[in-house]
Amino acid sequence: MKQLIVNADDLGLSEAVNRGIREAHERGILTSASLMVEGPAAEEGVELAGVLSVGLHAVLDRRGEFLVSPEDAPEELERQLARFEGLAGRRPTHLDSHHHVHRDPRLLPAFEGFAARHELPLRDRDVRHCGLFYGRWDDRSHPERVGVESLLEILGGIEEGVTELGCHPGYAEGLDSSYTVEREREVRTLTDARVRGRVEELGIELIGWDGVGAILGEDRPPAPRVRLPAGGRRWKGSRTMITRAEQQEAQAYAARELEAAGIVLTDEERSSIEVADFGLSRLREVGLQLLVYVNTDRCCAKELVLYPGQTCPEHRHPPFEGTPGKEETFRCRRGLVTLYVEGGEGIELRPGEQHTIPPGTLHWFQAGSEGAVVSEFSTASRDDLDEFTxxxxxxxxxxR
Structure with a gap:
């Protein structure tokens, strides 16, 4: 069975955002929301807890900077939880974060520990998250990505099991944000009769986060964990493969992102996009989409596409056949990607910025909240020889 949570972030951000969220629920397919407890309209927004499943939308950053250190994050999460319970008189139904900062390996342990202590479902961990319904990146508006046709296409890619679709509906008046007209279009799309009809046609059951525990089984044993670099951790499910639908959806996503970055593809190139989940079966969190143009004994050229927050795990390119290993240069074409290189801090690359990684150097990288497109230029590439930590x-x- 396909079950879909349609969750609105930013409840409490303003009265106009609250109104849009309410409308998207009462007239559309919205089933859940996440509350910013320090938002100007948090007290009004929490009233929706009577009709929606409402979770905690933890805010730990502002304008790209952490508000607290990773060491102080658990205390700040406890403070925001107490504020939520004081406003709502109840526990949140789930936990997520503003700008998906819980995906940052420096903060993820704090979020996972907090979620475990309070038995809260955590975005990306207990349920797969779909972040494709979003209308802005590279400081430019892309309202077509939150239009009806786009959402119909996204719904067509929903697979069996439980999926959370993220959204940001609302109205713009009085809102100090770069995401305004896109919010209003989201309201129109989520309430469009064609969307409701598509949900019914596909046999998708709309649920809230408050129903996830019963579906997954409250007494289920914890899934095994998988280690990532820099103290980061990711949730690993029991599957060791991806579905054909996941592969095709990732290929289609990569093709759209490449074309949006101004990169023209042939039909043959579209069909040859590789989807790598690194055997972890959590593609949206740990994975990579690749298109190889050329790979000879002298040079290699690739395009790398990442979903929002997607991570390529830590690895090095070792010496082979008399060479010192692959030397590669990453050049960001779209979105934001952060490189973590052995012995250094994270290196943020935005469109037009690049960085070269010497052979044999441990490194890993992660896309920002809007995903990333990265061109890779290197010496000869032997992916089969890569050494992962x-x-x-x-x-x-x-x-499968």
Missing amino acids: DPDVLRSTVV
Whole structure:
């Protein structure tokens, strides 16, 4: 069975945002929301807890900077939880974060520990998250991505099991944000009769976060964990493969992102996009989409596409056949990607910025909240020889 949570972030941000969220629920397919407890309209927004499943939308950053250190994050999460319970008189139904900062490996342990202590479902961990319904990146508006046709296409890619679709409906008046006209279009799209009809046609059951525990089983044993670099951790499910639908959706996403970055593809190139989940079966969190143009004994050129927050795990390119290993240059074409290189801090690359990684250097990278497109130029590439620090990683992907 396909079950879909349609969750609105930013409840409490303003009265106009609250109104849009309410409308998207009463007239559309919205089933859930996440509350910013320090938002100017938080007290009004929490009233929706009577009709929606409402979770905690933890805010730990502002304008790209952490508000607290990773060490102080658990205390700040406890403070925001107490504020939520004081406003709502009840526990939140789930936990997520503003700008998806819970995906940052420096903060993820704090979020996972907090969620475990309070038995809260955490975005990306207990339920797969779909972040494709979003209308702005590279400081430019893309309202077509939150239009009806786009949402119909996204719904067509929903697979069996439980999925959370993220959204940001609302109205713009009085809102100090770069995301305004897109919010209003989201309201119109979520309430469009064609969307409701598509949900019914596909046999998708709309649920809230408050129903996730019963579906997954409250007494289920914790899934095993998988180690990522820099103290980061990710949730690993029991599957060791991805579905054909996941592969095709990732290929289609990568093709759209490449074309949006101004990169023209042939039909053959679209069909040859590789989808790598590194054997972890959590593609949206740990994975990569690749298109190889050329790979000879002298040079290699690729395009790398990442979903929002997606991570390529830590690895190095070792010496082979008399060479010192692959030297590669990453050049960001779209979105934001952060490189973490052995012995250094994170290096943020935005469109037009690049960084070269010497052979044999441990490194990993993660896309920002809007995903990323990265061009890679390198010496000869032998992906099959890559050495990963996580022993659970497999370079090959199994598709069923």
